[in-house]
Amino acid sequence: VRSLDEQDHYEVLEVSRNARSVEIERAYQGMRSAYAEDSLAIYSVFDGSDTSAISERIELAHRVLSDAETRASYDRSLGHYPEEAEPTVAATAVNHSTRELPERDPASPPFDDFEQNSDEESGEFDGKRLRRVRMRRGVEIDDIAEITKVSATYLRYIEEESFKDLPAEVYVRGFVTAYARTVGLDPERVVPTYMGRFRVAQGAKRKGFLLGGP
Amino acid sequence: MVKVDRATQNDTAGGSNKVGAQADANARIISFGGGKGGVGKTFLAANVAVALAQLGHRVLAADTDLEGANLHTCLGLPSPPVSLADFVAQRQEDLGKLALDTPVENLRVIAGTHANLGSPQPSHSRQVRLMRTLRRQPVDFVLLDLGAGSHTSVLDYFLMADDALVVVQPEPTSVENAYTFLRAAFYRRMRLAMLGHGVRKLITEAMDHRNERGIRTPIDLLREVEALDPAEGARFVATMRDFRPRIVVNGVRTAEDIKLGFAICSVCRKYFGIEADYLGYVNHDEAARRSVAARKPVVDFRANSDAAVYLQRIAHKLVQSTTADGSTRTGGVRR
Numbered sequence: 001v002r003s004l005d006e007q008d009h010y011e012v013l014e015v016s017r018n019a020r021s022v023e024i025e026r027a028y029q030g031m032r033s034a035y036a037e038d039s040l041a042i043y044s045v046f047d048g049s050d051t052s053a054i055s056e057r058i059e060l061a062h063r064v065l066s067d068a069e070t071r072a073s074y075d076r077s078l079g080h081y082p083e084e085a086e087p088t089v090a091a092t093a094v095n096h097s098t099r100e101l102p103e104r105d106p107a108s109p110p111f112d113d114f115e116q117n118s119d120e121e122s123g124e125f126d127g128k129r130l131r132r133v134r135m136r137r138g139v140e141i142d143d144i145a146e147i148t149k150v151s152a153t154y155l156r157y158i159e160e161e162s163f164k165d166l167p168a169e170v171y172v173r174g175f176v177t178a179y180a181r182t183v184g185l186d187p188e189r190v191v192p193t194y195m196g197r198f199r200v201a202q203g204a205k206r207k208g209f210l211l212g213g214p
Numbered sequence: 215m216v217k218v219d220r221a222t223q224n225d226t227a228g229g230s231n232k233v234g235a236q237a238d239a240n241a242r243i244i245s246f247g248g249g250k251g252g253v254g255k256t257f258l259a260a261n262v263a264v265a266l267a268q269l270g271h272r273v274l275a276a277d278t279d280l281e282g283a284n285l286h287t288c289l290g291l292p293s294p295p296v297s298l299a300d301f302v303a304q305r306q307e308d309l310g311k312l313a314l315d316t317p318v319e320n321l322r323v324i325a326g327t328h329a330n331l332g333s334p335q336p337s338h339s340r341q342v343r344l345m346r347t348l349r350r351q352p353v354d355f356v357l358l359d360l361g362a363g364s365h366t367s368v369l370d371y372f373l374m375a376d377d378a379l380v381v382v383q384p385e386p387t388s389v390e391n392a393y394t395f396l397r398a399a400f401y402r403r404m405r406l407a408m409l410g411h412g413v414r415k416l417i418t419e420a421m422d423h424r425n426e427r428g429i430r431t432p433i434d435l436l437r438e439v440e441a442l443d444p445a446e447g448a449r450f451v452a453t454m455r456d457f458r459p460r461i462v463v464n465g466v467r468t469a470e471d472i473k474l475g476f477a478i479c480s481v482c483r484k485y486f487g488i489e490a491d492y493l494g495y496v497n498h499d500e501a502a503r504r505s506v507a508a509r510k511p512v513v514d515f516r517a518n519s520d521a522a523v524y525l526q527r528i529a530h531k532l533v534q535s536t537t538a539d540g541s542t543r544t545g546g547v548r549r
Contacts, residue, residue, distance in 0.1 A: 001451055001487040003433045014480060034477035041477030044390040045485050054484065128520050135497070138469045 004054060008078060009061035017080050021066065028062040124193040125185075127161040134159075134183045148178035155179060158194075163201040172198055241274070241349050241356045242536050245375035249395030251282070251362035253383045254464035257506065258496070258525070259359040260288035264511040265529035267321035272353040274313060276324040278371050279361035280334040283326030289316050290509050291323065299329040301344060302336040309347050318514065326359075335367040345374045355532075364398040373403050377532060379493060380459050382478065384471040389478075396459060400432060400486055407453040413439055413446045433487045457488050462528065463495040471495075494528040496521055 002011065010017050013027045034041050035054045042051060064070050075082060134144070141159075145152040154175055157165045166172050173195055180190040246259040256279070263275040277285035280299055286292075294314055300306040313322040336344060348356045358375060360368050372378050378399075382392040398421075405417040416438055420429040429435050436454070440447030459482070463475045475492040482490040496502075501519035505512035513522045 001433060001436060001454060003431075003437075003487075004484060014483065030473070030476060031480065033473065034480050039477060040384060040386060040389055041474055041481050043386050043393075045393050045481055128518070128523075132520060132523065135466070135469045135472055138473065140469050 004057060007057075009064050009074065012057045012061040013065065015065075017075070017078075018082055021068075024062070024065050028058065028066070031058045124197070125190045126194070126197060127159040130179065130183075130185075130190070130194070131159040133185060137183050139183050144179055144182045147182050148175075150175045150178055161197065161201070163198055166198075169195070169198065169202070241351055241353050242377070243345070243349060243356045243358065243375040244377040244379065244532060245358040245360055245372050246379050246381060247360040247368065247372040247395060247399075248379075248381035248388070249362065249364060249391035250383075250388045253381050253388050254496070255362075255381045256285050256288055256359050257502065257512075258379070258381055258462060258464060258528075259357050260285055261511045261513045261522075261525040262529050262532070263321055263323075263355075263357045264289070264318050265513045265526045266355050266357075266533070267318050268513070268526075269529060269533060271320065271355055271533070273321045273355045273357065274324065274348070274351050274353045275321065275357045275359065276348065277326030277359045278368075279359055280326045280329035281331065282361060283329070285359045286314075286323055286325040286327065287509055288506065289318070289321070289323055289511060291316060291325070293327050294325045295328075297325040297327045297329070298344075299326065299334070301347075302334075302340060303330060304340075307347075309344075309351060313351075318511070322353075335365065338366075338370065341367060341370055342374075345371075355536075364395050366402065369395075369399050369402050372399055373406075377535070378459050379462055380490075381462050381464050382474070383465040384463060384467070384474050389474075392478075393481075396482070396486070399459075400457060400488070403457055404432075404435075404450060404453055407449060408439075408446055409449070410443055410446055413443055413450075416442060431485055433485075436487065454486075454488055458491060459488075460491045460493040462493050465498045466495045467498045493531055494524060496524040496528075 004012070010019070013024060013031055015023055015027045019027070032055075033039060035046075035051050035058060037048070037051060046054065064074050134141075141152050141155050144150070144155055154166060157163075158172070158175060158179060166175075173191060176191050176194050177187040180187040244262075246255045246262075248255055256277075259275060263273050267273045275285060275289070276298060277283045278298065279285075280297075280302065283297070286294060291314060296306065296312050296314075298312060300312060301309060306312055309324065312324045314325065316323055348358075358371050360371050362368075372395075380392055380396060382388050401417055401421045405414050408414050408417065416427075417435065419425045419427060420435045420438075427438065429438060432454075436447065436450055439450050461475050461478050463471065466472055472495050475495060479490045479492050482488050497520045499512070499519055499521035501516035502512045502521040505515040508515060512519060513525050516522055
């Protein structure tokens with residue numbers, strides 16, 4: 001058990017010594033938000049001087065470990081020699097041109113390790129399931145709205161399956177495609193089942209109209 | 215499940231059956247604590263109990279909150295004539311006679327009603343006897359719904375369990391009380407594990423925030439203990455390693471709220487020097503509110519709601535960690 005003063009940079013960021021650079025980046029982002037001044041998680045435990053000391057250590061650890069050269073020299077000072085070479089950065093980089101999240105966002109919190117039995121693998125995608133996946137991947141509705149330019153209200157209707165409040169099918173198809181892509185799901189898996197539900201609901205509505213209703 | 219007739223001699227808050235340790239007798243005991251009232255301890259205990267029973271496990275849910283009992287209500291039972299209070303007052307030694315059937319197959323409940331409000335808490339020895347008796351019940355899981363606050367009897371139920379859950383909501387009052395609860399549990403656990411009078415006295419001093427030695431954190435305390443007595447220091451470290459609370463965030467509304475669990479685990483590591491597990495989260499769900507109003511567990515009443523899905527996930531993880539080796543019990547926060 002080591003206090004902050006005694007911890008090495010890996011321990012400060014809570015990553016293994018063999019962590020890849022994407023994992024270091026992810027851990028750094030998590031740590032920054034956990035120890036930010038207004039963070040809920042530190043409330044009543046750490047005071048201002050504690051958090052600034054922790055934040056300084058986090059920044060220093062990140063500076064050293066995010067640069068391949070300084071990291072290698074730091075590793076040597078620890079007597080640590082990594083087992084294998086780092087995979088190329090290009091293979092894991094976020095696609096900034098479209099600002100969409102990749103299939104597995106390396107900078108998001110470690111939800112994939114956290115929830116082994118995720119409900120993303122197969123079966124029908126309904127609104128609730130979309131919301132669960134979005135939450136699990138650390139994406140807010142407003143993030144999707146900003147990236148896709150689809151209004152947050154429509155995105156909420158999609159999750160709530162408030163089909164009567166959504167526009168025509170052709171638009172909804174586009175919205176769901178954009179939503180799926182943004183949270184890192186394959187639209188070809190999501191759109192057919194979701195739109196199937198939409199059509200069934202629309203069909204029921206039309207049938208009610210033709211029958212004249214009460 | 216593999217059933218082993220294990221010894222029960224360690225059912226004290228200072229014994230080896232403490233937070234995070236493997237079960238040492240028949241039934242695995244899971245406690246739902248968290249310090250603050252109204253964060254969803256009872257709701258979680260009731261629903262995880264139902265979810266475990268639906269998975270085919272034999273479950274006994276017991277309400278230890280004798281001053282604010284309502285676990286039976288969450289499970290759809292009217293106020294019953296017998297309760298845990300009868301065991302506490304030594305009117306009934308056979309817990310099996312206090313356990314009531316519920317509408318859910320495989321699930322029985324011991325209510326916490328009709329306590330003597332003049333003296334509702336059991337003595338420590340009575341509490342130890344209760345835990346031993348619970349462990350010997352012919353079930354796979356015993357779920358304990360704990361009361362609010364950090365009273366020693368609440369802490370001891372928490373510390374004697376095999377899985378000690380801390381339920382927290384994403385709001386400052388809840389987070390503050392959860393840390394107060396964890397701090398109180400931690401110091402009590404450490405104090406009971408130490409053998410020497412001097413070290414115990416040191417821990418008592420450290421529990422006072424304004425102690426003269428300037429001990430601010432559990433890690434500061436460890437350094438003082440090591441300086442005083444290296445053997446006790448080693449025992450302190452070993453006890454710290456066994457102290458592994460499991461965090462559940464209830465009432466999640468945003469993706470940001472979910473991250474609170476990871477951040478709390480990091481604070482546990484940096485402040486207490488302990489490894490906490492992030493067991494799971496449950497969303498703020500209208501279906502959950504309606505289920506409580508209807509006095510039915512949401513996992514049964516609205517089985518396809520998000521809340522039900524999240525609660526079932528927690529039940530699955532508890533089962534996984536029971537059958538797996540202790541070292542695999544991670545909440546995703548160990549990297």
